[in-house]
Amino acid sequence: MPSLPQRQRLLLAELSSVARRYGTDGMRDAPREAAVAAVRAVTDDPVLLGIQAGAALVDPYGVSRPMVELLQAAGADMTVARKHAAEVRERLSAGRGRAP
Numbered sequence: 866m867p868s869l870p871q872r873q874r875l876l877l878a879e880l881s882s883v884a885r886r887y888g889t890d891g892m893r894d895a896p897r898e899a900a901v902a903a904v905r906a907v908t909d910d911p912v913l914l915g916i917q918a919g920a921a922l923v924d925p926y927g928v929s930r931p932m933v934e935l936l937q938a939a940g941a942d943m944t945v946a947r948k949h950a951a952e953v954r955e956r957l958s959a960g961r962g963r964a965p
Contacts, residue, residue, distance in 0.1 A: 873913060876907060876908050876910075876913055877913060877916060877917055879907050880904065880907045880908060880913065880914070880917045881917060881920070883903050883904055883906075883907050884904060884917060884921070884932045884935055884936055885932060886903075887899075887900035887903055887904065887935055888900070888921075888929070888931040888932030888933075888934070888935045888936075889928060889929065889931055889932060893931060897935075897938065900935055900938075901935065901938050901939045904935060904936065904939040905939050905940070909939070909940060911940050911941060911942040911945070912942055912945050914936050914939055914940055914941035914942065915936075915941045915942035915943060915944070915945030915946040915949065916945060916946070916949050917932075917936055917941070918932070918933050918936040918937060918941040918943065918945075918946035918949075919945065919946040919947065919948065919949025919950040919952075919953065920949065920950070920953060921933045921936070922946055922947070922949075922950035923950050923953045923954055923957070933946070
């Protein structure tokens with residue numbers, strides 16, 4: 866993903882927190898409608914939702930899968946999510962090859 870403006874980066878930070886809270890943490894048992902509404906209260910931009918879903922898709926253990934499902938239910942562009950996940954994996958893979 867290209868560098869994002871500060872406003873969008875701040876929205877992604879808040880979105881990450883809300884998606885985690887309702888997807889995997891303390892509010893995970895909340896009704897789906899409430900969880901989706903909480904996510905959409907942060908943003909309903911399908912691209913930003915997709916970027917956040919992509920970050921969650923990179924989780925190798927699948928712990929973040931409920932976050933992905935929540936973000937998808939909130940309208941995440943899953944094409945963006947898959948693209949962002951691939952970019953993150955590539956960066957992580959490139960980082961492993963570096964000397965400490």
